[in-house]
Amino acid sequence: MNKNAPVNARIRLAIAQWPDDAPRGAVTTFCAEHGITRKTFYAILARARDEGQAAVLEPRSRRPKTSPTRLSEDLKQDTLKVRAALESSGLDHGPISVHDKMIALGMHAPSPASLARIFRERNVARSEPAKKPRASYRRFVYPAPNACWQLDATEYVLTGGRKCVIFQLQDDHSRLAVASHVASGETSEAAMAVVKKGIEAHGVPQRLLTDNGAALNPSRRGVEGQLVTYVTSLGVKAITGKPYKPTTQGKNERFHQTLFRWLDKQPLAATHQELQEMVDRFDLVYNTERPHQGLPGRITPQQSWDATAVAEAPRPKPLPVLPEPQASGPAAMCQVAATVHMVSDQASAPVNWRLFVPEAWDDTCADTNEHAEAVAARRVKARIPDYVRNRPKWELALEMINELAHWGRTCPVAVADAGYGDNALFRLEPTRRSIPWAMAVKASTSAYPADAIPELAERTSPKGRPSVPRYRQDPASLAELAGAAGRGQLRQVTWRHGTKTGRGNRAAAMKSRFLALRVRPASRHKNPVAHRTRLPRTENRARPLPLRGTVLPGPPPPRHPRVSGPPVHHQETPCHPKSSRGSLSLYRVLKELQRILIRQLARCPYCQHAPPT
Template sequence: MSKSQPDIKIRHAVATWSEDSPRGAVTAFCRKHNVSRAWFYRVRAAASEVGPVKALEKKPTVPKTMPTVTEPAMIELLLDTRADLQDRGLDHGPLSVIAKLSRMGLKPPSRATVARIFVRAGMVVPEPRKKPRSAYKRFVYPQPNACWQIDSTEWQLAGGKKVAIFQLIDDHSRLALASLVATGETSAAAIAVVTQAIDRHGTPQRFLSDNGTALNPTRRGRSGALVEFLKALGVEPITGKPYKPTTQGKNERFHQTLHRYLHRQPPASTMTALQAQVDAFDLYYNNEREHQGLPAGMTPIEAWNATPKTPPPLTPAPVSPCRERQSAQRTVNRSGSVTILGTHFKLGKEHIGTIVHVLYDDADIMFFGAQGTEIITHPRPPRGTRYVGNGKPSGVAADPRGARKKRTTYPQLKPRNPTHQDELSTQS
């Protein structure tokens, strides 16, 4: 095999080769200097065409055509697309840029090629020690509605007020089921966003959350309003282990994507304006953004539609054939009590001015604090009962553990005028 660039002395000997050299001299020369006969005669042809001196110049070994080289127009389009996605607060890595161009009907280069283009342009700092994506093992439920995940993240309005954004996603498809901007992480807001998602997409089999008091305080030794609400629908509420946020990793990554988007939007001055921005983000997230946790080239809505839904859970038999469980909110008055179903219920002076969440059916009536902590549970009193105490002497503070109180027995009272019976509307 010949050398790629033989020494100048060898090229000179070839360029000035005598035409009357003996037979076999060329073969011997090539073997001695480890060059090919083809190269020998190329140099001889160049010497005849441009002269011996010009033929001595070394030419770069660049191919005439390079079909695998990315065209400058494509490089410019890749860089512009990345900049546009970044300005809009959307994911702008190589896979996101490729997905964007592919859905426009173009054929961008491979992920590795796009990544090298971004590095050469100075847009990306290489991270050679970063853990490869293949090293992570994800658990995914096999069907939509098999399990939902909920969590909230904090955000600040333009005026400095902090609010909570509840985000609810489907574990299988990563579909953004519903999002809600609320004044804080409360059980009432959690129930509202879950109700909204159920109305849109049906009822899930399982429901995953963290151990927050507004979501699922079961591991803290008490129940919660959201837990009771889900159980009434036949849904199994589950939680991750304490101090193990990776269990809710899909939600945490969802928050990160939302925050990046909101940081690029005009600061919202009201909760209504922020809700509009969150709704616009959900629309893009579900229908346009190819999710890297899904099969290649799929958006959450495509993954949601690709697999049959898990059947809804069997709803537990109602405690009464006459009435289903309903909910309401009340503010504790100055005497430490609330009025519901025409009856005054004593909760205690330590709850004055707070908002309580009430769940009731024909058998029981339960009171929960704003963070989902159970305050007290009574059997539903007979119609006409004017007042129900909390079973404690005046001035005694509530049990800090929030334990279930003893049920109270009621005397038989004359029913009040049925026209004065208060009715409550079911809270969605």
């Protein structure tokens, strides 16, 4: 019998009834037969003589009479209140954060382990045993501030479904938020703007760590970006992480999570200026008030920056002379249009068009309030409608194709240049609608050979996420795949007859050599709203906004939900954000609410016409 196991009730009863005139050696024999010690035997016998035979049938409770370290109910309620206050402020509200906040407020703080147990008991937190522990990652930290900066961008949704990008620049050693910048898109100009802002405030770093994005550091693609050229001229070493391994920039990725947790508790921003002010306030709280759990002693990033001497700035190089943009031409005068043409072998005619508004003509993309007011005045003078905003040309093109389909004009074949074909989302739309297409792309576009097949990785442990099929080889550019095919695969094709004839070309034939090559696209583009964009909370909106599609955020033409015909914006695709109800998509919920609104108002809120019966 295990020495810690309770003694059976039958054995206890036999000991309690033990005769006083038992022969010598009977106790030893009894203990050996039942697997108990003589000490246990005489303890039970003494208790039976003191308390009676009925008292020894159950073992005594091992619970202590007093528990001085037991947490009171009032203290548990105080911990829950502190956690709720941190959560409502948009700050981290885990056990460690609550522990530090209670100490800062002069309150008695239980240990982080006790706090975690309290939160699980009250169902305000959940246990995640399958989560990868922090100790499993290979940590790295540079020895001094300005030894390395990390730069990354993340998308944000403004009111009306308009998307923008937030650049965040962070010091690797101290985790200090060096600078932040709100822009309309992830461009090299915006990346250079945030780096210049950080250099002006904190000096020149020795290294700049980014991902392999085209706007940040496309060196692995064989291209030198504008940001790399600029920082290299200052003596800064531009480095990148391994492709598809975001843990290298894990500090900045976690920085995004903290930012969006804080923005979720703020009113939804309507313009870039409002969002920039909110991000600046967050940087101040992050640097000076919020203890950082990744720093020794859980100090603030500003304290960590001040505790260590700043690394010596690198030796600068001559700045490259970049051509200044000329304020002339159709783009500067807002005279650029995106058009859809119907063409034949003899002629072409435009059938639909949209005005393309550059960023310089959109006051919501301005950097300062003064600039925004000037742009707004210029828009009023040019009589540009308020709903016409800066949007990518490929979105305008898809909107026009949808409108033509509503008019009963189907597209037999879609042809576009590289300005549209380089966008993977634009290429996917005709494919999804069964429209044949031929689009130009850049030679640097990545792809896999036709014989490449995604394979499942062999799992070494039953824990963790299930593996998904992946290509086990790196993609190559189209130029490399075409070169590997060889010159022998080229075929001369007459693709058009022009008007200029020559001595050896009486028919004015336009000839060129072509290569037909079957490949598998390697673009990793996904729906930005469903896969990458964090949708902030939508409280405190000034007014209800019209329903808009996730791919085309512009105002839709008037449509009745029950009118038969091809859909325009709200396409049912797996890319729509899913609600917590599983198969019930957010799009279906919004569409049903739209139908209820039309039934209540007895008219369409867009065109003010009565719905069809």
